[in-house]
Amino acid sequence: MDPRTALGRAAAAVDVTKVYGKGDAAVTALGGVSVGFAPGEFSAIMGPSGSGKSTLLHCLAGLDTVTSGQVFIGEVELTALKEKQLTRLRRDKLGFIFQSYNLVPTLNALENITLPLAIAGRKPDPGWLDLLVDAVGLRDRLAHRPSELSGGQQQRVAAARAMLGRPAIIFADEPTGNLDSRAGAELLAYIRRAVTELGQTVVMVTHDATAAAHADRVVFLADGHIVDELLEPTADAILERIKVLGG
Ligand SMILES: Nc1ncnc2c1ncn2[C@@H]1O[C@H](COP(=O)(O)OP(=O)(O)OP(=O)(O)O)[C@@H](O)[C@H]1O
Numbered sequence: 001m002d003p004r005t006a007l008g009r010a011a012a013a014v015d016v017t018k019v020y021g022k023g024d025a026a027v028t029a030l031g032g033v034s035v036g037f038a039p040g041e042f043s044a045i046m047g048p049s050g051s052g053k054s055t056l057l058h059c060l061a062g063l064d065t066v067t068s069g070q071v072f073i074g075e076v077e078l079t080a081l082k083e084k085q086l087t088r089l090r091r092d093k094l095g096f097i098f099q100s101y102n103l104v105p106t107l108n109a110l111e112n113i114t115l116p117l118a119i120a121g122r123k124p125d126p127g128w129l130d131l132l133v134d135a136v137g138l139r140d141r142l143a144h145r146p147s148e149l150s151g152g153q154q155q156r157v158a159a160a161r162a163m164l165g166r167p168a169i170i171f172a173d174e175p176t177g178n179l180d181s182r183a184g185a186e187l188l189a190y191i192r193r194a195v196t197e198l199g200q201t202v203v204m205v206t207h208d209a210t211a212a213a214h215a216d217r218v219v220f221l222a223d224g225h226i227v228d229e230l231l232e233p234t235a236d237a238i239l240e241r242i243k244v245l246g247g
């Protein structure tokens with residue numbers, strides 16, 4: 001893919017390869033991936049276990065280095081940044097939601113939501129914070145500590161925390177992986193609202209066709225390569241595609 005294809009994208013990978021280990025032990029996790037993610041779009045990345053989904057997400061988010069190729073966040077080439085600039089870009093432009101919620105047990109929900117901004121020395125915009133708290137349905141749970149919240153509520157705290165700094169893009173790796181289907185569906189509905197109503201850009205790795213059906217687009221990985229894509233996916237269409245791809 002021509003690096004110019006990255007223009008106008010919230011995030012893009014251009015011919016990205018990632019090899020773990022050396023010599024006989026070398027594993028090619030990404031074998032030359034080019035893909036762009038449009039601003040304001042909710043994208044899902046699917047594929048069999050070991051196909052490189054997390055690796056791609058981590059490379060896009062600057063949490064892991066690429067072996068070759070380029071990653072862009074907006075117009076900025078992430079792969080050309082020095083460690084300090086990369087840390088700042090991650091802090092100011094990117095949000096993360098992982099399978100484990102990574103909340104601080106001694107802080108209540110509100111304090112957990114505002115912690116990253118506080119660390120960055122930024123004050124949350126009160127109107128935006130208010131909107132987010134309602135957007136993720138946590139209004140009556142703000143004074144509770146993580147141990148007093150359900151898994152779904154904890155993950156929604158993590159989602160609000162990811163959105164508070166108005167990141168250009170949110171990366172989520174199996175965000176519903178630890179949730180039952182109802183809590184998972186709720187979280188996805190909140191993420192969907194953030195995209196549709198607040199214009200948030202989201203890239204989400206998931207195994208789950210029902211989860212991926214909330215996205216605007218699904219990108220399919222196999223053996224470190226992008227093998228297919230679906231627009232406006234339904235769960236049935238995704239399952240059908242997975243069957244054809246032999247996932
Ligand atoms: N730190 C690492 N060192 C060595 N190999 C790794 C490392 N991380 C991932 N791999 C390998 O790279 C390949 C892709 O891994 P990755 O975690 O991206 O897969 P995935 O699609 O996210 O799988 P899953 O659905 O199981 O989470 C796998 O073969 C994996 O074993």
Ligand SMILES: [Mg+2]
Binds near residue numbers: 055
């Ligand atoms: Mg993974």
